[in-house]
Amino acid sequence: MEWKQVLTKSDHAKYPFMSETAEHVKEIDLEINELESEDFNRILNKAEDRIEKALIDLPAYMKSRPRDDEIEIFSFPIAVMMAAATGDQLIKRRYALAEAKRVSDMLKDERKEKVMAIAKNFNWKIRLVEDISSPYNFALHFTDFLKNATEFRDKKWKLVNRLVLNGEVYLTKSEASRLLEEEVRRHIEEKLSTKVGSLPQGIMDRVNRLKQLVSEKRGEIQLEEVPRSVVIAAFPPCIKGVYDTIMSGRSTSHIGRFALTSFLINIGMTVDNIIDLFRSVSDFDERMTRYQVEHIAGVRGSRTKYIPPRCGTLRTHGICLSPDEICKKIRHPLAYYRRKLKKAEATAKQV
Numbered sequence: 001m002e003w004k005q006v007l008t009k010s011d012h013a014k015y016p017f018m019s020e021t022a023e024h025v026k027e028i029d030l031e032i033n034e035l036e037s038e039d040f041n042r043i044l045n046k047a048e049d050r051i052e053k054a055l056i057d058l059p060a061y062m063k064s065r066p067r068d069d070e071i072e073i074f075s076f077p078i079a080v081m082m083a084a085a086t087g088d089q090l091i092k093r094r095y096a097l098a099e100a101k102r103v104s105d106m107l108k109d110e111r112k113e114k115v116m117a118i119a120k121n122f123n124w125k126i127r128l129v130e131d132i133s134s135p136y137n138f139a140l141h142f143t144d145f146l147k148n149a150t151e152f153r154d155k156k157w158k159l160v161n162r163l164v165l166n167g168e169v170y171l172t173k174s175e176a177s178r179l180l181e182e183e184v185r186r187h188i189e190e191k192l193s194t195k196v197g198s199l200p201q202g203i204m205d206r207v208n209r210l211k212q213l214v215s216e217k218r219g220e221i222q223l224e225e226v227p228r229s230v231v232i233a234a235f236p237p238c239i240k241g242v243y244d245t246i247m248s249g250r251s252t253s254h255i256g257r258f259a260l261t262s263f264l265i266n267i268g269m270t271v272d273n274i275i276d277l278f279r280s281v282s283d284f285d286e287r288m289t290r291y292q293v294e295h296i297a298g299v300r301g302s303r304t305k306y307i308p309p310r311c312g313t314l315r316t317h318g319i320c321l322s323p324d325e326i327c328k329k330i331r332h333p334l335a336y337y338r339r340k341l342k343k344a345e346a347t348a349k350q351v
């Protein structure tokens with residue numbers, strides 16, 4: 001098979017989400033039932049392995065590199081199909097994240113021209129900065145920058161803090177790789193949202209194995225998914241109590257759920273991450289949970305983002321359990337969180 005452009009076959013094995021790679025796979029014109037034959041066993045094993053590693057050992061998956069180009073190229077779309085077939089949001093999100101993180105890890109070692117070729121795959125308006133004395137490697141049209149940087153919390157990603165000239169944002173190679181990571185993540189998530197038709201039993205057995213694996217490890221995976229900026233150790237006792245109840249799969253009162261959800265929204269956790277926390281609860285109903293969480297986050301209904309009830313209200317409802325020293329100085333769980341974070345920062349500076 002001839003590869004048509006700058007990128008080599010091993011590049012396509014490393015970056016199998018590219019449209020040219022997808023075309024290559026399409027040209028082979030595989031029937032889904034053929035996948036059950038012995039010849040494809042290694043590809044199916046690799047596809048299952050991609051998802052399994054993404055779930056249980058994301059750092060190792062990030063560092064892994066293709067060994068066999070052909071298997072790598074074909075196992076990717078099959079892994080996407082398997083992950084989509086699980087219908088499990090945590091599996092889908094985690095798989096897209098793992099592939100995207102692996103991509104940005106590999107891009108760090110690539111030449112600028114290659115990074116640009118991959119960016120162009122997503123139709124980015126990007127060019128190399130020719131001035132070798134410049135600390136920047138790329139100039140990217142601001143719309144492509146904003147499309148990928150809006151979710152980033154660090155101040156350095158705010159447009160006002162960037163060098164912008166003639167509508168182009170100047171980037172280093174590692175910044176461009178980080179933005180590409182985001183683009184790849186969304187691209188794969190989009191692919192994972194398409195409906196999968198019926199699959200041969202052999203593949204469904206693998207899909208069910210992955211579902212079983214995630215049901216055993218859901219708690220651990222969710223904990224890893226909590227953004228680094230969310231510090232569980234700084235949760236007030238009331239919120240920690242409800243959080244622990246939910247994590248152990250037990251149900252809690254309406255006010256407890258509301259307090260926890262609104263607290264997490266206000267400290268920066270995403271709607272999807274919060275929904276996943278509730279997934280292990282015995283009476284979990286995804287549609288209802290999403291409706292409630294989105295309502296509290298202000299993305300539907302009255303468009304009001306709610307804040308958690310004050311300590312007095314939580315006390316009345318029996319949620320205020322084991323208040324500690326910090327509790328004596330505050331009247332709101334969010335104030336507790338901020339105070340404890342500050343305290344931890346101050347201690348860290350002294351060390």
Ligand code: SF4
Pocket residue numbers: 236237238239310311312314315319320321322323324327328331332333336
């Ligand atoms: S005093 Fe406030 S922050 Fe502390 S446990 Fe009670 S409700 Fe939570």
